[in-house]
Amino acid sequence: xxxxxxxxxxxxxxxxxxxxxxxxxxxxxxxxxxxxxxxxxxxxxxxxxxxxxxxxxxxxxxxxxxxxxxxxxxxxxxxxxxxxxxxxx
Amino acid sequence: xxxxxxxxxxxxxxxxxxxxxxxxxxxxxxxxxxxxxxxxxxxxxxxxxxxxxxxxxxxxxxxxxxxxxxxxxxxxxxxxxxxxxxxxxxxxxxxxxxxxxxxxxxxxxxxxxxxxxxxxxxxxxxxxxxxxxxxxxxxxxxxxxxxxxxxxxxxxxxxxxxxxxxxxxxxxxxxxxxxxxxxxxxxxxxxxxxxxxxxxxxxxxxxxxxxxxxxxxxxxxxxxxxxxxxxxxxxxxxxxxxxxxxxxxxxxxxxxxxxxxxxxxxxxxxxxxxxxxxxxxxxxxxxxxxxxxxxxxxxxxxxxxxxxxxxxxxxxxxxxxxxxxxxxxxxxxxxxxxxxxxxxxxxxxxxxxxxxxxxxxxxxxxxxxxxxxxxxxxxxxxxxxxxxxxxxxxxxxxxxxxxxxxxxxxxxxxxxxxxxxxxxxxxxxxxxxxxxxxxxxxxxxxxxxxxxxxxxxxxxxxxxxxxxxxxxxxxxxxxxxxxxxxxxxxxxxxxxxxxxxxxxxxxxxxxxxxxxxxxxxxxxxxxxxxxxxxxxxxxxxxxxxxxxxxxxxxxxxxxxxxxxxxxxxxxxxxxxxxxxxxxxxxxx
Numbered sequence: 001x002x003x004x005x006x007x008x009x010x011x012x013x014x015x016x017x018x019x020x021x022x023x024x025x026x027x028x029x030x031x032x033x034x035x036x037x038x039x040x041x042x043x044x045x046x047x048x049x050x051x052x053x054x055x056x057x058x059x060x061x062x063x064x065x066x067x068x069x070x071x072x073x074x075x076x077x078x079x080x081x082x083x084x085x086x087x088x089x
Numbered sequence: 090x091x092x093x094x095x096x097x098x099x100x101x102x103x104x105x106x107x108x109x110x111x112x113x114x115x116x117x118x119x120x121x122x123x124x125x126x127x128x129x130x131x132x133x134x135x136x137x138x139x140x141x142x143x144x145x146x147x148x149x150x151x152x153x154x155x156x157x158x159x160x161x162x163x164x165x166x167x168x169x170x171x172x173x174x175x176x177x178x179x180x181x182x183x184x185x186x187x188x189x190x191x192x193x194x195x196x197x198x199x200x201x202x203x204x205x206x207x208x209x210x211x212x213x214x215x216x217x218x219x220x221x222x223x224x225x226x227x228x229x230x231x232x233x234x235x236x237x238x239x240x241x242x243x244x245x246x247x248x249x250x251x252x253x254x255x256x257x258x259x260x261x262x263x264x265x266x267x268x269x270x271x272x273x274x275x276x277x278x279x280x281x282x283x284x285x286x287x288x289x290x291x292x293x294x295x296x297x298x299x300x301x302x303x304x305x306x307x308x309x310x311x312x313x314x315x316x317x318x319x320x321x322x323x324x325x326x327x328x329x330x331x332x333x334x335x336x337x338x339x340x341x342x343x344x345x346x347x348x349x350x351x352x353x354x355x356x357x358x359x360x361x362x363x364x365x366x367x368x369x370x371x372x373x374x375x376x377x378x379x380x381x382x383x384x385x386x387x388x389x390x391x392x393x394x395x396x397x398x399x400x401x402x403x404x405x406x407x408x409x410x411x412x413x414x415x416x417x418x419x420x421x422x423x424x425x426x427x428x429x430x431x432x433x434x435x436x437x438x439x440x441x442x443x444x445x446x447x448x449x450x451x452x453x454x455x456x457x458x459x460x461x462x463x464x465x466x467x468x469x470x471x472x473x474x475x476x477x478x479x480x481x482x483x484x485x486x487x488x489x490x491x492x493x494x495x496x497x498x499x500x501x502x503x504x505x506x507x508x509x510x511x512x513x514x515x516x517x518x519x520x521x522x523x524x525x526x527x528x529x530x531x532x533x534x535x536x537x538x539x540x541x542x543x544x545x546x547x548x549x550x551x552x553x554x555x556x557x558x559x560x561x562x563x564x565x566x567x568x569x570x571x572x573x574x575x576x577x578x579x580x581x582x583x584x585x586x587x588x589x590x591x592x593x594x595x596x597x598x599x600x601x602x603x604x605x606x607x608x609x610x611x612x613x614x615x616x617x618x619x620x621x622x623x624x625x626x627x628x629x630x631x632x633x634x635x636x637x638x639x640x641x642x643x644x645x646x647x648x649x650x651x652x653x654x655x656x657x658x659x660x661x662x663x664x665x666x667x668x669x670x671x672x673x674x675x676x677x
Binding site for chain 1: 149152159160161163164165166242244245246248281294296297303313314317321563564639642
């Protein structure tokens with residue numbers, strides 16, 4: 001009888017403990033999930049920011065614009081044939 | 090008399106009561122089983138639906154880069170301001186504030202809200218810069234919220250429009266590489282399950298139902314700088330000659346990579362609106378042209394392969410015309426006695442026709458087919474045309490002669506570039522590719538020696554006395570071929586012309602192949618006049634951009650100093666580059 005009681009209470013305790021474990025693990029997983037989402041959002045936002053900056057850079061570095069500025073504003077020209085020297089190393 | 094009823098049998102009573110109780114309890118069991126087992130899913134779902142929500146996780150589309158890592162197509166998040174009209178109308182005093190913040194007309198905004206007053210959602214302003222959207226949200230007007238959407242931007246605009254294509258409002262590829270690589274670029278949106286309270290606030294994240302997979306980036310073979318150069322020169326040539334349309338393709342010979350592909354007319358993919366669909370076609374891949382005299386390089390390849398002809402075998406082209414079954418083949422000028430090389434140099438139709446008639450139809454067809462004509466190139470571009478090369482059984486002598494100089498067959502500019510790239514690569518054909526690192530395997534289509542002979546012949550075209558001296562590039566040897574084809578329409582040829590030039594540089598070890606096609610130029614229409622100068626200008630710049638060593642320098646500046654020592658004689662500025670630079674395009 002004692003043995004049965006003992007076995008029963010051990011099992012009962014184990015059940016309660018595992019139940020608490022489940023609750024705890026679940027809570028942990030939720031916390032981790034929230035962190036994950038937060039980090040994912042941060043990553044996405046940084047990526048978007050990077051994309052925007054790339055876009056901005058590409059717009060400023062647009063060939064047509066550079067050519068306009070080089071030729072028009074700065075008065076640059078490509079060297080003519082006479083001004084070109086080919087060097088053999 | 091009254092009959093006494095028999096007293097009821099207690100046993101029967103008992104049975105009746107038991108049966109009723111049994112029925113009642115089995116009804117309960119049935120109901121319980123129905124709820125717990127049979128209809129469980131339905132009730133579970135109904136229960137969940139009252140607080141669980143599946144929220145889509147949107148992903149952005151991958152970026153498209155050029156070969157040097159310059160962004161060509163970028164998705165960036167934008168915010169769309171929307172309102173819940175009844176809620177906003179309940180606070181009508183805030184509407185002028187909102188109108189001012191969004192730059193909308195106050196009355197128009199009010200009218201719109203009235204119109205949607207029985208709905209719970211109405212866009213106020215779409216695709217706003219996130220900072221501007223945040224400023225509006227910061228006003229804290231009831232019923233106004235924002236929603237994230239993605240917009241695709243193409244910083245290169247119409248220069249790159251045909252190759253890249255575009256996406257629709259849902260960010261799905263519709264044309265061009267955006268369409269061809271949609272699955273790669275798009276990614277997969279995910280789903281997240283959350284618990285929401287009665288007011289719609291997210292209380293708790295439950296699980297990630299499906300992880301979002303962001304779109305992957307794509308690096309293509311186009312070089313933005315060369316592309317721009319080609320675009321600019323082609324556009325200028327079209328304006329100068331008042332031509333209807335045109336295309337240019339530049340291939341990298343060793344790898345088959347497409348370095349540039351431009352078409353005119355073009356469109357701005359950032360603001361499409363109502364663009365004529367004809368402007369959106371990537372003509373270099375979807376439209377076919379008759380190759381005209383550019384076909385002769387392949388005819389002569391076949392002639393050399395047949396063994397009956399050598400580069401200097403004589404051929405009589407006088408009197409400049411050649412009657413064949415009632416069909417007259419004619420040259421622009423009577424060149425009299427030529428050799429096989431001369432047929433290429435002066436682009437003699439008579440010579441090409443006479444040479445063709447010494448060969449079998451099957452052999453000619455075989456050579457053309459090996460060079461990839463009549464079949465798609467395998468570039469993977471959506472809507473690519475295969476061109477038309479009739480089977481030899483359909484050829485009569487007239488067809489055999491006319492196909493030899495490029496009439497009665499057609500091909501895309503890309504196919505033509507591919508064929509010449511095979512000549513440039515020592516007789517090895519390689520499918521062109523748009524994807525960097527997507528190099529296709531090559532295979533031999535003609536003897537390397539024949540390819541070398543053809544290249545030597547093609548060099549005479551660009552030399553003085555050939556048909557395209559204007560394709561020449563300072564300090565480089567150029568090999569190429571002009572072509573002029575009349576546009577076929579309704580079974581006959583009309584007065585419209587197509588001017589072609591296809592060439593390779595540097596001729597001693599070709600690195601680049603370029604094709605220029607100009608449709609319907611007014612006035613001058615010869616390929617050597619209209620298309621060859623475009624080739625020269627673009628290739629000159631492309632060779633410089635790619636650092637290709639010159640192979641034809643008359644005056645080397647041989648006293649080049651070692652590193653760190655100054656150049657004598659006030660030539661410091663010009664001599665700092667170790668690669669030759671020429672600049673014919675300075676004149677603008």
